Amino acid sequence: MSSLPSFGDFVGNSAAVIQLRRAVANGRLPHSILLSGPAGAGKYTLTLMVTMALLCERQTREPHPGGDLGSFCGECRSCTRIAESLNLPALVEAAVAAREELRDTDKKDTRVLIQTHPDVLILPPDPPQLLVKLGQVRTLIHTIYSLPNEGKRRV
Ligand SMILES: [Zn+2]
Numbered sequence: 001m002s003s004l005p006s007f008g009d010f011v012g013n014s015a016a017v018i019q020l021r022r023a024v025a026n027g028r029l030p031h032s033i034l035l036s037g038p039a040g041a042g043k044y045t046l047t048l049m050v051t052m053a054l055l056c057e058r059q060t061r062e063p064h065p066g067g068d069l070g071s072f073c074g075e076c077r078s079c080t081r082i083a084e085s086l087n088l089p090a091l092v093e094a095a096v097a098a099r100e101e102l103r104d105t106d107k108k109d110t111r112v113l114i115q116t117h118p119d120v121l122i123l124p125p126d127p128p129q130l131l132v133k134l135g136q137v138r139t140l141i142h143t144i145y146s147l148p149n150e151g152k153r154r155v
Helices: 014-025 042-057 077-083 089-102 104-107 134-144
Strands: 115-116 120-122
Touching: 014 042, 042 077, 077 115, 077 120, 120 134
Parallel strands: none
Antiparallel strands: 115 120
16 A cells, blocks of 8 residues: 655645644634645645644644644544545546436436545536536535534534
């Protein structure tokens, strides 16, 4: 099994990475964050890493000048399940293929949602238009109002 990436493997945007990790370690992460940047900058990978740091069963911290940084073990059940979402294109492809198997009436109302951890919901742009659809947002809103299944929070 290949090992999971760690924050040390993340290239670039070190100021943003440190700011996010410090917020995780201090329990001061805002309720929502918008990461923007060009394709390939690592927005999705960083999001999953921060998610692992939030939900890691071992809640590891790394000493750093100016304050500890949140980290993750990459080995616990929580980390490994979240890491299953790293290959998003493959998961979206599988979800779209499963939707294609449905009857036409169900197909229309079935939105692509990725969930490899019970407290982590990913809304990828829904093919073929690659838009976030109303049905996805409705699911997100519905999910947000229930307590986490396992961890302390939902992401
Ligand atoms: Zn972990």
